[in-house]
Amino acid sequence: MPMLTLADLGVLRGVEVNGGAVDGGAVDGGAVDGGEEVVVSITPTYTGCPALATMRDDLVHRLREAGFARVEVRIVLDPPWSSDWISERGRAALREAGLSAPGPAPRRSGPIPLTLGPARSAPPCPRCGSAATRLTSEFGATACKALYRCTGCLEPFEHVKEI
Structure with a gap:
């Protein structure tokens, strides 16, 4: 990026x-x-x-x-990277490039439950701001991004996953 x-x-x-x-x-x-x-x-x-x-x-x-x-x-692997570490300038740069910036990372304590279904998030469209978006693929150009489509402006976009 x-x-x-x-x-x-x-x-x-x-x-x-x-x-x-x-x-x-x-x-x-x-x-x-x-x-x-x-x-x-x-x-x-x-x-x-x-x-x-x-x-x-x-x-x-x-x-x-x-x-x-x-x-x-x-x-350095400990502590692991978190999408919360992306700066506000970085989040703005992602949006300006047409990528949806991640929301807050999930908060967990204790063991992490194993879930076999896809993670569900509804990121807003970085182009028009609509909340009416639909997941089209869990993986984009890299494994850290997912593909979405806005049902408002019909534009596809990548969303940086929350980690």
Whole structure:
């Protein structure tokens, strides 16, 4: 999703330069003064995310361009990523690109019940705002998105799933 930065997506967990923490500016296109070594921690949106290798490669490329000789990308799986970590700017960017942003992640305590039926949500249409939408496929271009169709404006759209 090129309209999002890793920080907006909530994937960027931390950046350390020569042992000192900095903000994610260099990762998302800014510059960092000094330092030869950087360690970036990211959490994939879900285990097995096919975009993880691309995210890691882009981080290494951008940080080397910013002047870091040694770049390490760490994958952090605990706690798992939540769609609640998407920033408001990220949610707006998704809507502007015609994607339905996820609602709040489900809250659970204790064991997670096994359900064999599809998850049911009714995201509003990102184009016209209508709540009259219909699921057409549980999976879109990637497993983290579902396909919907608006019955108001008849446009298809992808919805980023709540995790």
